[in-house]
Each structure stands twice: as structure tokens, then as C-alpha cells.
Amino acid sequence: SGSLTVAELAEKLNKDSSEIIKKLMSLGVMATKNQDLDADSIELICGEFNVEVEEEVVVDETDLDVYINEEDAPENLQIRPSVVTIMGHVDHGKTTLLDTIRKTKVTEGEAGGITQHIGAYQVEENGKPITFLDTPGHAAFTSMRSRGAQVTDIAIIVVAADDGVMPQTVEAINHAKAAEVPIIVAVNKMDKEGANPDRVKQELMEYELVPEEFGGETIFVHLSAVKGEGIDDLLEMIVLVSEVEEFKANPNRAATGTVIEAQLDKGRGSVATLLVQNGTLNVGDSLVVGNTFGRVRAMVNDIGRRVKTAPPSTPVEITGLSDVPEAGDRFVVFEDEKKARSVGEARQQRKIVENRGDNTKVSLDDLFEQI
Ligand code: GTP
Ligand code: MG
Numbered sequence: 330s331g332s333l334t335v336a337e338l339a340e341k342l343n344k345d346s347s348e349i350i351k352k353l354m355s356l357g358v359m360a361t362k363n364q365d366l367d368a369d370s371i372e373l374i375c376g377e378f379n380v381e382v383e384e385e386v387v388v389d390e391t392d393l394d395v396y397i398n399e400e401d402a403p404e405n406l407q408i409r410p411s412v413v414t415i416m417g418h419v420d421h422g423k424t425t426l427l428d429t430i431r432k433t434k435v436t437e438g439e440a441g442g443i444t445q446h447i448g449a450y451q452v453e454e455n456g457k458p459i460t461f462l463d464t465p466g467h468a469a470f471t472s473m474r475s476r477g478a479q480v481t482d483i484a485i486i487v488v489a490a491d492d493g494v495m496p497q498t499v500e501a502i503n504h505a506k507a508a509e510v511p512i513i514v515a516v517n518k519m520d521k522e523g524a525n526p527d528r529v530k531q532e533l534m535e536y537e538l539v540p541e542e543f544g545g546e547t548i549f550v551h552l553s554a555v556k557g558e559g560i561d562d563l564l565e566m567i568v569l570v571s572e573v574e575e576f577k578a579n580p581n582r583a584a585t586g587t588v589i590e591a592q593l594d595k596g597r598g599s600v601a602t603l604l605v606q607n608g609t610l611n612v613g614d615s616l617v618v619g620n621t622f623g624r625v626r627a628m629v630n631d632i633g634r635r636v637k638t639a640p641p642s643t644p645v646e647i648t649g650l651s652d653v654p655e656a657g658d659r660f661v662v663f664e665d666e667k668k669a670r671s672v673g674e675a676r677q678q679r680k681i682v683e684n685r686g687d688n689t690k691v692s693l694d695d696l697f698e699q700i
Pocket of ligand 1: 417418419420421422423424425426517518519520521552553554555556
């Protein structure tokens with residue numbers, strides 16, 4: 330890290346000083362050619378020109394990836410539950426499947442604790458916990474769903490046996506492939522009159538999802554989510570894939586993860602469902618979530634019980650954030666509350682500036698053309 334003058338930065342960016350000064354003015358900063366710029370301004374300017382800041386120039390403390398990508402020593406890693414995302418075309422039965430799994434696997438005693446549908450929960454199969462995420466089924470949520478794939482270890486592609494492969498089935502396959510996660514195909518609605526699983530298999534061959542019976546390696550499970558048939562087969566296959574892949578995390582570090590959903594609650598304020606992906610989240614932790622921050626005031630698990638800690642792969646609902654984050658936002662816990670606040674405030678501020686400066690953005694293509 331270190332500071333640069335306007336002229337020095339201009340040279341590094343292959344720009345004229347006047348361009349930098351103009352940019353600064355559009356951000357509300359008056360500067361001259363020989364003025365020293367602080368790290369934040371350098372970052373902002375580089376951002377405006379879509380240039381990634383090299384670490385020798387500035388270590389960006391406000392970039393959550395810096396903390397999220399901090400590597401754990403192999404000896405600190407432990408097996409964690411796999412995170413399974415259910416994807417597929419509208420109305421093919423994703424939510425019904427999730428509800429059925431939950432009903433089948435959550436014991437009566439626990440079921441009494443279910444107070445809300447948080448779109449994420451954990452069940453146990455043969456003593457092995459599995460975390461499930463629902464995803465919205467409409468095209469408008471494509472971008473969130475693509476973020477959803479980043480939190481996923483295994484993708485279940487639900488295809489209704491009476492409807493076959495549809496546009497969002499293909500989208501889901503593409504997301505899973507882009508995320509490079511194992512795919513299990515759940516051929517659902519097998520109870521229906523027009524159910525034709527062979528047609529589904531034929532159609533999916535076009536997308537390189539070939540069942541073992543046709544010489545491929547893709548796992549297919551036949552289901553009726555409504556009747557609860559095939560659920561155990563599906564869970565067994567998930568456990569099998571998990572055992573092969575060995576998903577790991579370090580439970581003994583400050584938590585990082587992703588927002589599954591969030592909203593403003595009249596009584597409780599900002600309420601966010603988080604998936605802890607690494608580390609352990611605790612009540613009282615200071616954290617930055619997307620462009621907001623706060624302290625975990627209360628934490629509730631997937632069956633509506635209050636909990637004090639949440640280890641890797643656990644979905645929890647938290648309160649205590651100053652604002653409502655967005656689904657897909659990432660979060661990082663800081664041991665130091667002051668640091669959480671300063672990083673959070675910087676991100677909040679940058680978001681405001683970004684929104685203001687949207688119309689003056691230079692695209693990456695423009696930049697390459699100029700250089
Ligand atoms: P979106 O969230 O809107 O994308 O839909 P979804 O994929 O979550 O589908 P959902 O679970 O809401 O199911 C859609 C309809 O299909 C509902 O009426 C379900 O009752 C019905 N359905 C789901 N699974 C089955 C099944 O196995 N058999 C039959 N017959 N109907 C099913
Ligand atoms: Mg649904």
C-alpha cells in the first residue's frame with residue numbers, strides 16, 4: 330500500500346491527468362495534478378476505469394473476498410455437511426420435494442418448532458447432515474440463482490416426468506455445470522398419468538447427462554414428491570456423492586458465508602437468512618454483510634429454535650444488521666468490531682458513489698480500446 334499523486338496514478342493507468350481530475354470531480358473530490366491521493370480514492374478511480382488494483386499498489390481492506398479466500402491449513406479442515414441446491418423448471422416440484430424431505434426427516438418433536446419457511450434447512454440421513462436450499466423458479470431470478478450455484482456442493486435438477494426438459498431445466502443445468510458441481514437428476518411426478526421418464530432421459534442426453542443404463546455416469550432418481558416415493562433413494566445418493574467429494578471447512582475461525590434471503594420485519598428490523606460456509610457464526614459476532622454491517626443480536630435455526638452458534642454448512646436466520654442485504658451477498662465476521670464497522674461503512678459509502686456514478690462508467694471494452 331501507499332499513496333500516489335494524481336499524475337503518478339494517471340501514468341499507471343495510461344491516462345491523462347485531466348481525465349483523473351475529471352473523474353474525481355464527478356465523485357465530488359477537487360484535486361490538482363500533484364495532489365496525493367489516499368488508498369480509497371485510488372481504489373475508486375481504478376474502479377471507475379475498471380482496472381483491478383494490484384496488491385502492491387493497494388491492499389483493499391473493504392474487499393470481502395480478501396477474507397473469504399484466506400486459506401485454511403489442511404490440518405484445520407474438517408468434513409462438513411454438503412449443501413444441496415434444488416433447481417429446475419417452474420412447477421416441476423422443487424418446493425414440494427423440499428417440503429416432503431423435511432416432513433419425512435424431521436421428527437415429530439422437532440416439527441413442533443417449525444415456525445417459518447426459510448428456504449434452507451438441514452436433515453440427517455444415516456447420521457449424516459445434509460443442508461438443502463430452495464431456489465425461486467422464475468426467470469426473473471436467474472441472476473440470484475446463478476449466485477445460488479456458488480453456495481452449492483451438489484445440484485439436484487428436478488424434471489417433471491410428464492413435462493420433460495423445459496427452458497429453465499436447461500438454465501439450471503448450465504448453472505450447475507458453470508459451478509462445476511456434481512448433478513443428480515430427480516425425475517419427479519412419477520405418479521402422474523403422462524409420466525415418461527425415458528423421454529426425460531432421452532432429452533437430457535443432449536446436455537451430456539447420461540444415465541448409467543445408457544452407458545453414462547449421471548445419477549437419476551425417480552420420485553413422487555407428492556407421495557413421498559423415492560425420497561430415501563435420493564438422500565442415499567446425496568450421501569454417496571458427499572462421501573466421494575469430502576466437502577470440508579474450518580469450524581475454528583471467524584465465519585464467512587452467503588445471504589440466502591433477507592427482508593425487513595416490522596418488529597425485528599433487518600432479518601437475514603445466512604448460510605455459514607466456513608468458520609462458526611456466534612451470537613454477538615460483528616459482521617459485514619454485502620454493503621451493510623452489524624452484530625448478530627439473535628440467531629434462529631431452520632426449525633425456529635434459538636441457537637448461539639452455527640458451524641459450517643448451517644443455515645440460520647439472524648437479526649442485528651443495520652440494513653437489509655440482498656440474496657447472494659456475502660458476509661464476513663470480524664474479531665474486531667471497529668474493523669467491521671469501518672469496512673461496512675466504506676462499502677456502504679462506495680455503493681452510494683457507485684449508484685451515483687453509474688452513467689459515467691467506462692466499460693472494460695472501452696478501456697482495452699484505449700490502451
Ligand atoms: P416454482 O417454485 O414456482 O418454480 O415451482 P416448484 O418447482 O417449487 O413446484 P411446486 O413444488 O410448487 O409444485 C408445483 C405443482 O406440482 C404443485 O401443484 C404440486 O402439488 C405439484 N407436484 C409437485 N410434485 C408432484 C408430484 O410428485 N406428483 C404430482 N402429481 N404433483 C406434484
Ligand atoms: Mg417453489
